[in-house]
Amino acid sequence: xxxxxxxxxxxxxxxxxxxxxxxxxxxxxxxxxxxxxxxxxxxxxxxxxxxxxxxxxxxxxxxxxxxxxxxxxxxxxxxxxxxxxxxxxxxxxxxxxxxxxxxxxxxxxxxxxxxxxxxxxxxxxxxxxxxxxxxxxxxxxxxxxxxxxxxxxxxxxxxxxxxxxxxxxxxxxxxxxxxxxxxxxx
Amino acid sequence: xxxxxxxxxxxxxxxxxxxxxxxxxxxxxxxxxxxxxxxxxxxxxxxxxxxxxxxxxxxxxxxxxxxxxxxxxxxxxxxxxxxxxxxxxxxxxxxxxxxxxxxxxxxxxxxxxxxxxxxxxxxxxxxxxxxxxxxxxxxxxxxxxxxxxxxxxxxxxxxxxxxxxxxxxxxxxxxxxxxxxxxxxxxxxxxxxxxxxxxxxxxxxxxxxxxxxxxxxxx
Numbered sequence: 219x220x221x222x223x224x225x226x227x228x229x230x231x232x233x234x235x236x237x238x239x240x241x242x243x244x245x246x247x248x249x250x251x252x253x254x255x256x257x258x259x260x261x262x263x264x265x266x267x268x269x270x271x272x273x274x275x276x277x278x279x280x281x282x283x284x285x286x287x288x289x290x291x292x293x294x295x296x297x298x299x300x301x302x303x304x305x306x307x308x309x310x311x312x313x314x315x316x317x318x319x320x321x322x323x324x325x326x327x328x329x330x331x332x333x334x335x336x337x338x339x340x341x342x343x344x345x346x347x348x349x350x351x352x353x354x355x356x357x358x359x360x361x362x363x364x365x366x367x368x369x370x371x372x373x374x375x376x377x378x379x380x381x382x383x384x385x386x387x388x389x390x391x392x393x394x395x396x397x398x399x400x401x402x403x404x
Numbered sequence: 405x406x407x408x409x410x411x412x413x414x415x416x417x418x419x420x421x422x423x424x425x426x427x428x429x430x431x432x433x434x435x436x437x438x439x440x441x442x443x444x445x446x447x448x449x450x451x452x453x454x455x456x457x458x459x460x461x462x463x464x465x466x467x468x469x470x471x472x473x474x475x476x477x478x479x480x481x482x483x484x485x486x487x488x489x490x491x492x493x494x495x496x497x498x499x500x501x502x503x504x505x506x507x508x509x510x511x512x513x514x515x516x517x518x519x520x521x522x523x524x525x526x527x528x529x530x531x532x533x534x535x536x537x538x539x540x541x542x543x544x545x546x547x548x549x550x551x552x553x554x555x556x557x558x559x560x561x562x563x564x565x566x567x568x569x570x571x572x573x574x575x576x577x578x579x580x581x582x583x584x585x586x587x588x589x590x591x592x593x594x595x596x597x598x599x600x601x602x603x604x605x606x607x608x609x610x611x612x613x614x615x616x617x618x619x620x621x622x623x
Contacts, residue, residue: 233418234420234421234423235420236418236419236420237418238415238416238418239415241414241415241418242411242412242415245411245414245415246408246411249407249411269406269407272407273406273407273410276407276410276411276414277410277414280414281556282488282556282557282558283421284421284422284423284424284556285424285486285487285488285555285557286423287423287424287426289426290489291489294489295487295488295489297488297489298487298488298489298490298558299488299558301488302488302558302559345406345409347406347409347410348406348409348410348412348413351410351413351414351417352413352417377615378615
């Protein structure tokens with residue numbers, strides 16, 4: 219496991235009390251070791267998957283701040299969260315890859331069909347993740363399950379214990395709220 | 405670039421949180437609620453007349469201690485399972501006292517078989533064990549679900565089944581204090597069987613309740 223900076227524990231303690239500067243410093247500091255850990259655990263993962271796993275871990279850490287005990291080291295806490303969330307990301311990626319068909323043999327003129335450049339897609343993904351992070355917990359969870367993890371409504375209902383109708387409502391409201399947030403950020 | 409933006413967003417929305425007490429403290433809270441409730445059920449059902457002599461019997465004490473330990477370790481494992489930094493071995497710790505419990509009863513069954521042959525292991529109906537253990541484990545089960553719901557942590561499925569095991573084992577511990585049934589095979593079939601069944605059923609219900617709280621607040 220990566221070396222732990224002694225200040226991380228303090229920053230996390232401060233973050234639990236609402237210190238935004240300490241929290242931002244902590245999240246920035248843990249990204250390089252987090253990337254290394256993800257890469258070490260999934261050596262075949264591509265850069266985009268690693269970044270997805272890192273971001274999912276940060277989102278889960280954000281929702282689990284209350285679980286951290288400052289008497290214990292911070293790195294095992296972060297590593298534990300990474301194992302759960304990054305596994306989800308990798309599983310989802312593998313499933314998606316199994317469903318998709320490579321189109322390497324399509325003539326080069328088909329490039330003209332692309333609507334967004336890779337850079338634009340990366341920026342769009344970042345904006346979207348940032349906006350999703352700002353949604354209320356229920357809407358965020360519904361969108362994560364039905365849209366990001368691409369679960370069916372039935373699968374999401376089984377995992378969440380909610381009815382399909384409740385999930386539909388939460389997803390609908392989430393998309394509406396997301397649209398407002400994205401329109402506002404333009 | 406996008407990860408930096410996410411960090412800005414998360415830090416910008418940061419609000420103070422109330423830290424969850426350590427599992428040992430939360431286990432204390434669970435016992436504080438559960439033990440009086442279970443004692444009330446045992447006392448209300450009428451303690452068995454031979455309780456004093458049974459409490460002097462080392463084998464009875466070993467079985468009761470193993471059942472109680474299964475309950476405590478089950479609840480502790482449930483509370484640990486929610487935390488991402490807890491090691492995996494703690495999650496499977498309830499298997500140790502359960503093995504002791506089952507082993508002690510199994511040894512008695514073996515002794516009966518050696519003395520009287522397989523005919524000595526006669527199972528008759530003792531169906532009151534299931535509702536009695538369910539009644540004894542009801543308050544502990546509610547208490548553990550409340551504790552798990554408040555935590556909103558990880559590995560909730562494992563936590564719920566361990567918590568249900570803790571509650572059912574506590575109900576079974578109390579049952580031996582008011583139900584005069586000591587035949588090992590009967591205890592295995594009716595009491596341990598009830599504990600296993602209730603753990604599965606209550607664990608499944610608890611999982612739904614805990615997960616609903618995780619994904620709740622939909623508005």
